Amino acid sequence: DAKTTQPPSMDCAEGRAANLPCNHSTISGNEYVYWYRQIHSQGPQYIIHGLKNNETNEMASLIITEDRKSSTLILPHATLRDTAVYYCIVRDPWYNNNDMRFGAGTRLTVKP
Amino acid sequence: DVKVTQSSRYLVKRTGEKVFLECVQDMDHENMFWYRQDPGLGLRLIYFSYDVKMKEKGDIPEGYSVSREKKERFSLILESASTNQTSMYLCASGGLEADTQYFGPGTRLTVL
Numbered sequence: 143d144a145k146t147t148q149p150p151s152m153d154c155a156e157g158r159a160a161n162l163p164c165n166h167s168t169i170s171g172n173e174y175v176y177w178y179r180q181i182h183s184q185g186p187q188y189i190i191h192g193l194k195n196n197e198t199n200e201m202a203s204l205i206i207t208e209d210r211k212s213s214t215l216i217l218p219h220a221t222l223r224d225t226a227v228y229y230c231i232v233r234d235p236w237y238n239n240n241d242m243r244f245g246a247g248t249r250l251t252v253k254p
Numbered sequence: 255d256v257k258v259t260q261s262s263r264y265l266v267k268r269t270g271e272k273v274f275l276e277c278v279q280d281m282d283h284e285n286m287f288w289y290r291q292d293p294g295l296g297l298r299l300i301y302f303s304y305d306v307k308m309k310e311k312g313d314i315p316e317g318y319s320v321s322r323e324k325k326e327r328f329s330l331i332l333e334s335a336s337t338n339q340t341s342m343y344l345c346a347s348g349g350l351e352a353d354t355q356y357f358g359p360g361t362r363l364t365v366l
Contacts, residue, residue, distance in 0.1 A: 176354065185258075185344050185357035186297075235353035241287065241299035241312060242346070242355055 151249040160217040164230030167211045172234045179226040258358035273332040277345030285348035286328035290341040335365045
């Protein structure tokens with residue numbers, strides 16, 4: 143699976159958009175980009191995933207560059223409850239070993 | 255909404271005890287997973303199952319076993335708990351859509 147690079151921490155003002163970047167320059171053609179977040183002492187929460195096209199759901203938007211070497215998760219109107227560690231994972235879902243490999247992630251702090 | 259539930263949020267056991275951790279999902283997912291999460295080590299896959307009565311070893315299966323008698327239920331068993339099994343245990347289930355995995359709330363196990 144391709145490796146990802148994320149900034150270790152970011153701050154965002156409440157009500158503003160939070161843009162979380164992820165680099166995955168070695169991504170291969172079959173690999174998807176997944177985003178999860180984990181609030182302290184809870185299980186990881188699925189946010190969104192994509193292959194090539196930009197994706198949007200009720201939680202967030204995922205923007206994937208045309209060369210697929212990086213992506214950005216956008217929380218359009220961050221709230222205090224969005225404070226969490228955000229993980230970007232790149233993975234081929236049909237590869238033999240099916241686990242999710244979480245890196246260190248980005249610790250997002252939303253401030254009032 | 256996908257729901258993955260785990261039998262306990264917190265558990266304290268003594269060394270040598272047999273420990274059962276239960277996980278139930280309500281999405282009719284084929285795949286289910288058990289991970290442990292430790293500070294600085296990220297998520298590590300213990301076992302996974304892609305069908306009833308089927309199981310596959312993950313990265314760290316030693317000291318653990320699993321059981322999947324029904325599609326919705328996946329149990330993790332610590333045959334003889336040891337202090338180095340003190341950890342957060344996370345169950346996940348995965349569907350066919352890019353094998354997106356949904357996690358339970360976690361069980362924080364302390365072995366004394």
